[in-house]
Amino acid sequence: MNALKWIGFALRNTLRNRRRSLATVTLTALGSAAILIGGGFALYTYESLQQAAARDTGHLIVATKDFFDREEDTPMQFGIEHFDKLRDTLLANREVRYVLPRLNFSGLISNGDKSVVMIGSGVDPQAEFSVRGPFLTLKSGQLLNEDSAKGPDVLIGAELAKSLKVEPGSALTLLGSTTAGALNAIDVKVRGIVSSGVPDIDKRLVLTSLATAQGLLVTDKVSSVGVYLADMELTAATRAKLAPQLGALATRTWEEEAFFYKAVRGLYDRIFGGLGLVIGLIVVGVVAGAMAMAIVERTREIGTLRAMGTSPGQLVRAFAIEGAALGASGGLLGALVAGGVSIALVFANLQMPPPPGRSVGYPLYVSFSPELALITLAAVSLLAMISAAVVARIAVKKPIVEALGHV
Amino acid sequence: MNTALRDNAPVVAMRGVSKSYRLGAVLVSALHAADVAVSRGEMVALTGPSGSGKSTLLHIAGLIDTADSGNYLLAGTATTQLDEARRTQLRRNAIGFIFQSFNLVPVMTVAENVEYPLFLDGISSSEARERVAAMLARVGLADRAKHRPDELSGGQRQRVAIARALVKQPRLLIADEPTANLDSHTADEVIAVIRELCHEAGTACLIATHDARLTAHCDRVLALRDGVLQ
Ligand SMILES: Nc1ncnc2c1ncn2[C@@H]1O[C@H](COP(=O)(O)OP(=O)(O)O)[C@@H](O)[C@H]1O
Numbered sequence A: 001m002n003a004l005k006w007i008g009f010a011l012r013n014t015l016r017n018r019r020r021s022l023a024t025v026t027l028t029a030l031g032s033a034a035i036l037i038g039g040g041f042a043l044y045t046y047e048s049l050q051q052a053a054a055r056d057t058g059h060l061i062v063a064t065k066d067f068f069d070r071e072e073d074t075p076m077q078f079g080i081e082h083f084d085k086l087r088d089t090l091l092a093n094r095e096v097r098y099v100l101p102r103l104n105f106s107g108l109i110s111n112g113d114k115s116v117v118m119i120g121s122g123v124d125p126q127a128e129f130s131v132r133g134p135f136l137t138l139k140s141g142q143l144l145n146e147d148s149a150k151g152p153d154v155l156i157g158a159e160l161a162k163s164l165k166v167e168p169g170s171a172l173t174l175l176g177s178t179t180a181g182a183l184n185a186i187d188v189k190v191r192g193i194v195s196s197g198v199p200d201i202d203k204r205l206v207l208t209s210l211a212t213a214q215g216l217l218v219t220d221k222v223s224s225v226g227v228y229l230a231d232m233e234l235t236a237a238t239r240a241k242l243a244p245q246l247g248a249l250a251t252r253t254w255e256e257e258a259f260f261y262k263a264v265r266g267l268y269d270r271i272f273g274g275l276g277l278v279i280g281l282i283v284v285g286v287v288a289g290a291m292a293m294a295i296v297e298r299t300r301e302i303g304t305l306r307a308m309g310t311s312p313g314q315l316v317r318a319f320a321i322e323g324a325a326l327g328a329s330g331g332l333l334g335a336l337v338a339g340g341v342s343i344a345l346v347f348a349n350l351q352m353p354p355p356p357g358r359s360v361g362y363p364l365y366v367s368f369s370p371e372l373a374l375i376t377l378a379a380v381s382l383l384a385m386i387s388a389a390v391v392a393r394i395a396v397k398k399p400i401v402e403a404l405g406h407v
Numbered sequence B: 001m002n003t004a005l006r007d008n009a010p011v012v013a014m015r016g017v018s019k020s021y022r023l024g025a026v027l028v029s030a031l032h033a034a035d036v037a038v039s040r041g042e043m044v045a046l047t048g049p050s051g052s053g054k055s056t057l058l059h060i061a062g063l064i065d066t067a068d069s070g071n072y073l074l075a076g077t078a079t080t081q082l083d084e085a086r087r088t089q090l091r092r093n094a095i096g097f098i099f100q101s102f103n104l105v106p107v108m109t110v111a112e113n114v115e116y117p118l119f120l121d122g123i124s125s126s127e128a129r130e131r132v133a134a135m136l137a138r139v140g141l142a143d144r145a146k147h148r149p150d151e152l153s154g155g156q157r158q159r160v161a162i163a164r165a166l167v168k169q170p171r172l173l174i175a176d177e178p179t180a181n182l183d184s185h186t187a188d189e190v191i192a193v194i195r196e197l198c199h200e201a202g203t204a205c206l207i208a209t210h211d212a213r214l215t216a217h218c219d220r221v222l223a224l225r226d227g228v229l230q
């Protein structure tokens, strides 16, 4: 009951100088909105990069221990044998949606007149493309299918196609060294031209069926296996569950292998963390300034209340409530603004320019995270409360007689 | 330290109370070796020209300022050595204040202003409501309970301040020129209310004033000149 009364008086006091309170709330709201919009942009970026990384590698990557830790002396030295058995083992788990083999190889790709370096992957010719989704775009021709091993067909990166002056239907030769160290060549047909969005990758990218790649290297192993789960959240639990089923094989999560995601996240965490810190300081300054003015104006009232037997602690608490009310109103308003911006951007369909090293831009969206909004609201209210209390503590120490004489 | 207030002791008992202020290089004596005694229900006027030390004496008596030397017993309790927390508690329990410029809290209604000392004392709100209503009726403002102070005249505001000061039935009422901002007719009314309520409840009053007509209402007059009681 008493607490309610103090809160009631504090709220009425915030309405005493409406213009100043409005300015304080507005600035706090803008600060909170900036944190939420900046943070929401970072969250959206993280989510997109997580998706991209997970679709690229699989949520879990299974390979031999040496594959992760050491460099091979000869191609496929650390490859996995008996992929079919491994796939059946993995697919027996409810969480596992797809099990995709990957065979990495490198060598030369030639049009007869010109040879350039390629970095290739032998993949499951069907399932691979259903999981890649929007992260691999077909520029012309067609994707691989179950007949691609017979062609044999390849997909090549857009930049590579330009360099070799080929289009779908053209014939090329792949040159590589076999697991035994001998040179091998196979003739292939270009089935489609694709882009990963990263020109540096598209310059060397060759995708072919696993069988074709195994034929080139003369092996029946695969380099690694991408395990795709029903949900990203299942990654850690599934990793633990699969471990005993995999014998000598090791697993990594998509995150451990997502170097670009980790670099961006490290950078954005620092940028938006710094932004949050600066805005926090601004909120402290704004609220402390407004409360200092309010307190100076009310010096005589403070003296009167002290004379009547109000303790300094009670007065500090009352001012702290007042500060918290201003901070909380600003935080709530800021969350509304950020939510509005987040919704507006979905309709506005703004496009961001391509990031460095990429050929395509991406849509500008801002995720609205209720969790981040709650944390920001709490932080802003707390900061406002603390700064009001600190300013009030100084003021209530003033001798009562002096405070009463204040005009 | 025994700080229990005693009923049979004088409410105010000051001996040799002095206070001086440093103004640059010179020490100004605001109050010099004052001996003051006020008993229960007694109404004492403090007169003297401006700067004679009236407010200084009232501040010390009201425990909102400290003397440089001398002794002050409030209802038998030695106050000189008390820390601020105890002084705050004594003010809350035993002393009421009336100021020259009313000093009501503008965001509170008339009733809330009067209720505030009871609220500080932790008195239940049902009991507080009754006491506030009774007090407002006594000062003739029952119909103004829900108004804000800025909707009232000066005389009405001072009557609210009187109600606020006396609602907790303090031992001592300190009033520093309570009628200085009021016209003479209103001043008479205000003084009559203070006198009636204090006599009734046995509250000791120390009232500083220039107003000769006001001193006529008091039981005793103390004259101050240059910090010295005459
Ligand atoms: N805070 C202060 N600093 C310096 N001098 C003061 C202060 N308060 C009062 N005085 C001086 O003390 C003397 C008594 O003042 P005061 O008690 O206010 O007198 P009164 O209330 O009778 O007008 C005056 O000379 C005044 O100038």
Ligand SMILES: [Mg+2]
Residues within 6 Å of the ligand: B054, B055, B056, B176
């Ligand atoms: Mg004075």
